[in-house]
Amino acid sequence: MKPAPFAYERPRDLNAALSMLAASNGSAKIIAGGQSLGPMLNLRLVQPELIVDISGLAELKRAEVSGSELVLGALVTHADIEDGRTADVTRGAMRGVAANIAYRAVRNRGTIGGSLSHADPAADWISALAALGARVTLRSLAGARTLAIEAFIVGALESALRAGEIVEAVHVPARSASGHWGYAKSCRKTGEFAHALGAVLIDPAAASARVVIGAIDTAPIVVTDAAALFGGRITADYKQRFDAGAANALLAKAGIGDAAQRHIHVSVLKRAVQEASA
Amino acid sequence: MTTIALQVNRRAVELPAEPRTSLADFVRDKLDLTGTHLGCEHGVCGACTVLLDGVPARSCITYAAACEGADVTTIEGLDEDEITTELRAAFTREHALQCGYCTPGMLVSARDLVLRLPVADERRIRVGLSGNLCRCTGYVGIVRAVQSVIEARRARNVAPQSDGGRTVLGPAGSGRAATARNEVRPARHAPAPASEGATPSSIPDFIPATMLDQRFTLPHPPAKVFAMFEDIAGIAACLPGVSLKSPPRPERVEGSIRVRLGPIAASFEGAARVERDSATLSGRIVGIGTDQRSHSATQGEIRYRLLPLEGGAATAVELSIGYTLTGMLAQVGRPGLVRDLAKRLVAEFAANLDRHMSGASSGQAAPAELSFRSIASDVLRARLAQIFRRAFGRGGAE
Secondary structure: OOOOOOEEEOOOOHHHHHHHHHHOOOOEEEEOOOOOHHHHHHOOOOOOOEEEEOOOOHHHOOEEEEOOEEEEEOOOEHHHHHOOOOOOOOOOHHHHHHHOOOOHHHHOOOEHHHHHHHOOOOOHHHHHHHHHOOEEEEEEOOEEEEEEHHHHEEEOOEEOOOOOOEEEEEEEEOOOOOOEEEEEEEEOOOOOOEEEEEEEEEEOOOOEEEEEEEOOOOOOEEEOOHHHHHOOOOOOOHHHHOOHHHHHHHHHHOOOOOHHHHHHHHHHHHHHHHHHHO | OEEEEEEEOOEEEEEEEOOOOEHHHHHHHHOOOOOOOOOOOOOOOOOOEEEEOOEEEEOOOOEHHHHOOOEEEOHHHHOOOHHHHHHHHHHHHHOOOOOOOOHHHHHHHHHHHHHHOOOOOHHHHHHHOOOOOOOOOOOHHHHHHHHHHHHHHHHOOOOOOOOOOOOOOOOOOOOOOOOOOOOOOOOOOOOOOOOHHHOOOOOOOOOOOEEEEEEEEEOOOHHHHHHHHHOHHHHHHHOOOEEEOOOOEOOEEEEEEEEEEOOEEEEEEEEEEEEEEOOOOEEEEEEEEEEOOOOEEEEEEEEEEEEEEHHHOEEEEEEEEEEEEEEHHHHOOOHHHHHHHHHHHHHHHHHHHHHHHOOOOOOOOOOOOOOOHHHOOHHHHHHHHHHHHHHHOOOOOO
């Protein structure tokens, strides 16, 4: 249970980190809080030659509201969000998600950027942020690009990150005053990885809905215009109009062949819808 | 070895340690502070929980090197701590421990709850302690102990501190290192290539531990596809990550396959044999291989069956993939993630095969690593999406 030996570098700034990553030719791994990579290193599932520790980089520890969106640096931790040390433009949605990630000791070190980079399908942020319509900025020595979360997550443990690129910041749009938020997950044990996860952002006033079905062993199902899940249109009585059959069909189409698994996912999504309407 | 300077229990410490040394091993082995216990060593059991810059953290998955300049408090440093003193008395009174192995981590987490929770809510205490496993007590005594300390303190008008006293952003323990000590160290040399002896002499039959079914279609008649499947070198070139060591014969194909799942990468070197039955347009590939780096071994089997589609103009390829994994990599207890990987690989294989059979120049001139990223051209991405829909849109892929 000890990691294989690795070399260790603590770059002084983001550019130095990117240079180290570029020079490593794929043999380096970035570490931030280490709450996902640490276990994999200890189990020797991952044996990088070089670990580049970015956890000290002040430029990634920012949280500021810019226009109508919140910009969070990659090193903001789950506990930072849970405790309200960062501004909140989601009217409590992100605080609620953060407070239920793993355990407090993990939340004190685990970062939002690290969680996204790791792209575990059962993790919270990839689904929650997709439902909130967030975007992620990736940086390499060649420059920066910004992707929607749903375009960033490609599959199980697969993100759109290219060699030499790291997650720099997350951009979260403000949740409108009429936007209802619902988030539910099913874990066999509190704090463990979810087996099913539903996240919804429904705005009856704007007749819009974003729905995410996560923890499906691959990239989450992100429905940016979810009217079809509510009988064709989003109205104030969307809770009654939720169409479990349509959600089931969506899961079947995504390759979830087991009817019992689909039932669990649909039930959890229904809970999220109920929470939003409560 | 790197020199690591930090504060442990209010004492400045400066000691050499390998970068891979966890904070738990650092305090236990170098400072003899053995009150910090190691249970699972991968962040699940909570026995190693310590205070890092005043808040709880897992010392088994936090490397000492990452705590340069940080303020570490182990259970030994909480002797005089007011909350912990009250908790010790409550643990004794409520019989909140038996063997005591989880207790140091439990006390650190309990102290954090006493500090932060406004009231002694049982549910919140249980959730708050869910990251600390105790196999003796059943938690009843522990929960009562924590409840009683919270109640007593709130009765004395000691206000809760919901953020645990932390005021800065970023991972606990980070950001306090003195800057500009980046001497460039040479990276470790890659392990030597596998020895000649890595290739097994026989390829036994086996019963797979894990089975998964996949299906894809090709716009070519079954007979043509079956003939293509006889060309082992051609098929190998279409299989993502596969490279052959020598000219293949059906009874023995030697080579390697590189697989990557997120940060996990392996290269299995070994041998396979190929069987086919022209009467039923079906066949089987059985292989065995080892990954030197992770000391893991695998046995794998792919059974295929070709079925005519569209009146024989196209072919459905039905695959039944079975494998058994032993060693380090077998610890990945998430079969769903492996299924997702298999889906992506089969889609990639199908795309390569179609291209190869359509006579297009092979984009797989050099065997690519098994990575979705390696084939991320937009054209191919669109094409894969199409194949995904065709192959897996029927709900039968799991």
